[in-house]
Amino acid sequence: MAIKLAIQNLSKLYPTGEGVQNIDFHVEEGELVTLLGPSGCGKTTVLRSVGGFIDPTGGAIKVSDQDVHHLPPEKRPSAMVFQSYNLWPHMTVFDNLAFSLKLKKVKKIEIQQRVEEVLTLVHLQGMEKKYPSELSGGQQQRIALARALLLEPEVLLLDEPFSALDAKLRHELREELRDIQSKRNLTMLFVTHDQEEALSISDKIVVMNNGHIEQIAPPQDIYNTPASLFVAQFIGRMNFIKGQAVNNTIQIGDITLTMDDLYTGEVTLGVRPEDIHVADKSSVRIEARVDKMMMLGHFAEITLHTLIGSLKMFVDRQQLEQFELNSTISIKLVNFIVFKENGEVLSNRRMNVNEMV
Amino acid sequence: MRKQWKSALLGLGLVMPSFLILLVLVMYPVWSSIKTSFTGADDQFTFEHYQYIFTEPLILNNIRHTLIVTVLSCLLVLIIAYSIAIYLRFSQSTVARWINKTYLIPMFIPGVIAVYGFINFYRDNGWVARIIGEEYMPAIIYNVKGLLMINIWFNIPFTTMLLISALQSIPNSIIEGAKDAGANQWRLFWHFILPLSYRTMLVALTFLFMGIVGSFTAPFLIDRNAPQMLGVSMQQHFSVFNEIEQSSSLAVFMFLLCSIVGCFYIYSNIKESKKELK
Structure with a gap:
């Protein structure tokens, strides 16, 4: 055109x-x-x-x-x-x-x-x-x-x-x-x-x-x-988790991630609330406590307390019944993006949970 | 119910002092003048004073002179003040900022002082005459020109202030919308600025007319002896010739003139309000 x-x-x-x-x-x-x-x-x-x-x-x-x-x-x-x-x-x-x-x-x-x-x-x-x-x-x-x-x-x-x-x-x-x-x-x-x-x-x-x-x-x-941490923060909702990258690994609490790019320094992981799922037994899991539950119309927002920080997770309103306040659940991060300290995306490729070790 | 009565009485009590002052200082003299203007030598109702002021050539001349000076002054002040207001509203220049800071100064100079200053400046052998040469100095003092000039001096600050506030209440967005639709400067003025500020122009015109038609100090000091402005003529009938009935009739006539202008303003306001309420 x-x-x-x-x-x-x-x-x-x-x-x-x-x-x-x-x-x-x-x-x-x-x-x-x-x-x-x-x-x-x-x-x-x-x-x-x-x-x-x-x-x-x-x-x-x-x-x-x-x-x-x-x-x-x-x-x-x-x-x-x-x-x-x-x-x-x-x-x-x-x-x-x-x-x-x-x-x-x-x-x-x-x-x-x-x-x-x-x-x-x-x-x-x-x-x-x-x-x-x-x-x-x-x-x-x-x-x-x-x-x-x-x-x-x-x-x-x-x-x-x-x-x-x-x-x-x-x-x-x-x-x-x-x-x-x-x-x-x-x-x-x-x-x-x-x-x-x-x-x-x-x-x-x-x-x-x-x-x-x-x-x-x-x-x-x-x-x-x-394309940047700013865009990620401004568009939609996103959880941000601080981590430390050394060469091709990122350490967040006791979780280690691998990536294709080589980088050493502080990084931020961005995870959309809809990219946090309840984990099945085969997944690498993060233990989380349900802190808050909020109905937002056709979906619900759940605030989770984890060892890597507080996370927001979206679930369908029908699934809300499966959660209980203060109960402990296992979650997995389906997709996340890694940002450098200056806000640039470390890798344009979205990493997925299988790369968690 | 008792509470309502109490608050009604309190309201009435608060209004009463100012109402009584209005009654004694304004309404009674107005009524007294109207009554005097219709009272003959034998204390009977009469039109003879009005017959006199509308047949006596000297007074008729004074009325004509007053109307001409008033209308011309109003027009000149409106044109100049509106031009200044538009310039100040739409210009961001340093000159505009300076004018904005100084245009109100004439309001703070007492009338008599301003008139004497004006006389010193513009009389046949005044400062201007000394600069340009007496032979080139036009007759300004004791002439209509001088009266018009001093009326402009006195009235521009307040009129400009009114008009600037009206123009400032026109949002920039309206002007931008008009420009976006293709309006050039002239169409902007004719289709938007003028229609959106003419109500304030009417208010300004009303104040101007009332102020100029009844003015005394400047016409007394600057105008020629005949014809005279009605304010001066009225004072002379009252205190020089001791013709209280004639001066009352002149006062009632001036009051009617101002009322007509006031009614015109009120009518246009009601018409606008109806349009807004539609």
């Missing part, structure tokens, strides 16, 4: 010393790429630079191979859906939607037709005469999306569009957005700090931290093979 948006070596440094540096990624046509990271990591700075609201210190921004770096927001081939909806309070829904078309001198009949069409797309037919203050948060965000879609942008930018909505509505709108994106083959750059949102709707995720990119990969890769 053709590259629609290319961000090359983008930098923006603020007088405070914060900002983004060497941001380099691209979005292909019809792709939904998410910028994910904690507050202050620079994801909004990147998005606003693409939209023309921030003047970058260096680098290039290209849309369909055209450098848009020098263009003001009103002349860029992008449209933005803002976090706070940004509907114009003194205009009706119709006027909010029709404004950009009027600027383009589109005929009245066509404006009417296109507004109705986009309102149908966002399931808000018949709302033309209402003012933004008469709409719920979800409806306002749908109108904001409709307004951006009417601009027919080459790249649609979304700045945490669902963060002000409640969880249920957020989930609903997320699905609708993905549907619209697929139907219209839209190219989208989406900003969020919500990892669940990012994992559920993205074709590709750009994880950012402290103004730089930590990892660019599809959601499943980000989750399964995080």
Whole structure:
């Protein structure tokens, strides 16, 4: 697929010393790429630079191979859906939607037709005469999306569009957005700090931290093979266990692991809670005491006390009955990742329990 | 029930002192002026004082002069203050920061001192005349131009302050949304900044009109002898000519003028509130 948006070596440094540096990624046509990271990591700075609201210190921004770096927001081939909806309070829904078309001198009949069409797309037919203050948060965000879609942008930018909505509505709108994106083959750059949102709707995720990119990969890769300790900590839940590596072995308490790579120094083992299973007799086992049990809807979280530290383990809600508080169980680590002291992954290969000795 | 009565009485008791002061110092004089303006020499109800002020060419001229000065001053102050407010709201420059720090200074200079300073500065043989040459000095003092200039001096700080607060209440996000939709500077102003700040403009206009139409110090010291602003004319009828009924009629007329502007403001506010409640 053709590259629609290319961000090359983008930098923006603020007088405070914060900002983004060497941001380099691209979005292909019809792709939904998410910028994910904690507050202050620079994801909004990147998005606003693409939209023309921030003047970058260096680098290039290209849309369909055209450098848009020098263009003001009103002349860029992008449209933005803002976090706070940004509907114009003194205009009706119709006027909010029709404004950009009027600027383009589109005929009245066509404006009417296109507004109705986009309102149908966002399931808000018949709302033309209402003012933004008469709409719920979800409806306002749908109108904001409709307004951006009417601009027919080459790249649609979304700045945490669902963060002000409640969880249920957020989930609903997320699905609708993905549907619209697929139907219209839209190219989208989406900003969020919500990892669940990012994992559920993205074709590709750009994880950012402290103004730089930590990892660019599809959601499943980000989750399964995080490129750094930060990504592992930020995406999903993970248990971290400190250990000591000597050549190709890692010592954690009285457990010894082997690995392909040679390394000597402190290491951290990352284990997802779902990768901790109850051990059968044939496995290498770790003894654990059940400290806490917590129902989290369709699954339960069990806190275990072990000799290598406190671990969280996920089990199906039906299995919860098999556990008892303060009882001792045997567990095995099905998969884990080893990180060096500086947070880098020691080996990209996920090791498994058979390598435990 | 007894508790409710007690709290009602307490509320009434707290409001009463200020209400009584309002009654004695504002409402009674207003009522007394209205009554005097409709009272003839024989203590009978009459329109003769109003007939006089609306037929006497000198007073008619004064009314016309007052309205022209007031409307022109309001327009000039609004245009200048709005321009300053927009500049201060959207500019991040050092000049803007300095203006922001200094534009309120005229509010802290007593009116009489400001007027005397103004006279010293702009009179025919004042400082400006000495710099540019007396032959090139236009007539400013004892002229409408001077009155307009001093009205601008007095009213810009407060009006700018009101308008800046209105413009600051327009979120940047609205402006960014408009830019994103393709609006250039002019359309931004016409479709967003103006509609979202015109209510405060009306408030500012109301205050300006009321302040200028009834102003006394500056017109008394700077304006020519005829025609006069109504405030000066009223004072002369009252204390120089001892025509209390005529000055009361003029006062009632000025009160009506201000009421019309006030009603216009209230009407537009109610209309907006209805739109918001919809």
